[in-house]
Amino acid sequence: MLNSVIVVDDEASIRSAVEQWLSLSGFSVELYARAEDCLAHLPPHFPGVIISDVRMPGIGGLQLLERLQADDPDLPVILLTGHGDVPMAVEAMRNGAYDFLEKPFTPQHLLGSLRRALEKRQLVLENRRLHEQADLKSRLETTLLGMSQGLQQLRRQVLDLASLPVNVLIRGETGSGKERVARCLHDFGPRADKPFVALNCAAIPEALFEAELFGHESGAFTGAQGKRIGKLEYANGGTVFLDEIESMPLAQQAKLLRVIQEQKLERLGANQSISVDLRIIAATKPDLLEEARAGRFREDLAYRLNVAELRLAPLRERREDIPLLFEHFASAAAEKLGRTAPPLPGAQLAQLLSHDWPGNVRELANAAERHALGLGAPNLEVAPAGQSLADQMEAFEAQCLRAALRHHKGEIKGVMEALLLPRRTLNEKMQRHGLVREDFVIRE
Template identity: 55%
Template sequence: MTSDNSIGNHIQVVLIDDDAHLRQALSQTLDLAGLKVLSLGDANGLATRIPHDWPGVLVSDIRMPGLDGLQLLQQLHEQDAELPVLLITGHGDVPLAVQAMRAGAYDFLEKPFANDTLLDSVRRALAVRQLVLDNRSLRLALADRQELAGRLIGQSPAMRRLHEQIGALAGINSDVLILGETGTGKEVVARALHDLSSRRNGPFVAINAGALAESVVESELFGHEPGAFTGASRRRIGKFEFANGGTLFLDEIESMSLEVQVKLLRLLQERVVERLGGNQSIALDIRVIAATKEDLRQAADQGRFRADLYYRLNVAPLRIPPLRERGEDPLLLFQHFAMGASSRHGLPTRELPAGQRAMLLRHAWPGNVRELQNAAERFALGLDLELEPGQEGLTDSAALSGNLGVQVEAFERALIAAELDHPHNSLRSLAEALGIPRKTLHDKLRKHGLSFTPVGGSSPEDLD
């Protein structure tokens, strides 16, 4: 953590020399070359003012009262061994400068030196520094992607899009609304957004609004002062205040009462909180990630959710695809969870038969990843793979006894039937969702005995 008077990123060169005349002359040379310079008469306390990823370089005399150039070099490289430090030496200090080079100094300039010599060395050092910072940024981005891939397993296009969206949203401070069915992993996504953000060292506070009794939800979220209500004998810090400097994840936001929604809207707009029974407005530095399994727009139209709060939250929506839309991801997830369970219980890893792999792909997974994880746990323990009934036809065990053609037909019918459960206003829309021509879809509907009813009724154009 840097101090309040840390060197800003707009400063490109910090020049330290106790000789005021030389310092002024060198500062002018650097300034005329278009470089932003901070000149100092001594190096005392300077190391604590340099941020870890500061994009500049230092030019320092070796012999100075107090902290000398070699001591400064040591302090700076304890914090960042790749920070370029250029040392200015007198003729008698050359052996000392050579020693400093071996200790990690970028360059040394022997007095007297030409202005062009100084500018050339500084510019090369700045280029090296930028390359170091770019490489750090790339390594961090790669590490973040690898970490995200380890948390949200999947190779389907839907999951690749989700990874890209999380990567884009993690680096900004905007509040996020996560949309997803039960069991899709909304808290996993919320924690990934926090851990990949600049708030990663702050608290991550998760609260399920649907699990809180109406009588305590305001106290839990906003806190209270002594005497705010019967039984409130001590001050309580609410979840929002506790999350200050970090992220608050509010799941099942649709279950909050309209009265609490009003207070949440004010908090999101003004970034302040007032404890129940208190008059003091407490400033907050938090990111709020809300999650819901419902259509909040529809809930707002029905008067169950405030429209202004919906629009305030819907700035950065993030939809988690249900498992039935994730192609072959169920197989990857099942293997991952089964291997983890086998390892925890000290059991050998079981091979999943081909017929059961097909069954995993046909299943609708109404409980999504949570349901799949439970199924993998049972399988790892040696129990039969029994799936809860999902959408009609997706778990038809009779198809498992047929040949490959029968299983492919059953799988095709299951995919079309699953998409029919989604609202579409035309056959063209349904065909585009399945990625096949409209005439092909029309033939397959007849073949499998399926019917299509567009949203809002039907017309010849809708059905043809």
């Protein structure tokens, strides 16, 4: 239950009495003598109730109500009035005030009105939270595409981790989308309005690594012209994405560990430490602990980076996502040229589902763009023997079900007629492939 209350009244005796009543009843109380001070210190999405006198020097209670309503129409405001102000207070309730209390009022009367207002505030904030979660989920579904169970689980993990102040290690093969996932962890979290800095550790020459990460002062080394802000300092307040972290030189691993532990860094050639607030997201192909046992990576840094781990499945392990991804990339490429992507023949779809995709999503995107541009189908090899005919048929069946559900907007009867399936068989197949009708319903 929420218990935050702000009391605004220019009379010290009223403020003192109300604070005593509310504090004894378990409420957290803030007091202001002026409405201007209340507005200056009011946090966004304040999780409580405002109690304000109507007549005050400067901004009065009605003006305060108007200002508060402009920012948050659902914020409950209880007005305290003298006898002559009752008609004015009734009009204020028509304009959005939650309640008014005529002075002198009893503690019981105040507490009753306050508790009802807080209950309403709690319902409003919970409703907002649910709407925000649904909006984030919808946005994430259009960013991390796929209907496989693995992708659905990954999206849930990303939403859970995005708001947590923990470092994350992403494991996955080349082209599996590690940077896109890192970007989602940043964009869907509280650091979204701060910098997102991506750095490929394998692409930086070892001699330049320290200056690139930590920056340098003028004259720190030969050729150091002027002061330079490093990537870590530039990302202050935001997120640093270190791709192929296993390629980082051991000497720089020790310095990165110190930054993570102390939230401070030093530029090359400087003696002064600079405080930084960073979230580190690292990506790797190999197991960092195995790299540590082989002497190629610091074990203490591996543990610091791997507070939470996300594993990205290769495309060959989620073949049911291939048609959706292919269609997305082909449509995007065609749209850039102002044309419509040509249809995908069934034989080519079967070839897509049979290919092993060693380059993962990146390779698939290239194939889709070639198809959209009319450059012909890529030369794809079928999957090795480990990909059984049964697995390929399962993936194709899932795609057919998904296409029918999308076409009929989740209307089961239409899907049954299109695929010539009885209701029970369709239900069993949808359950086996993790398909839910509601995901395909078009909501206005």
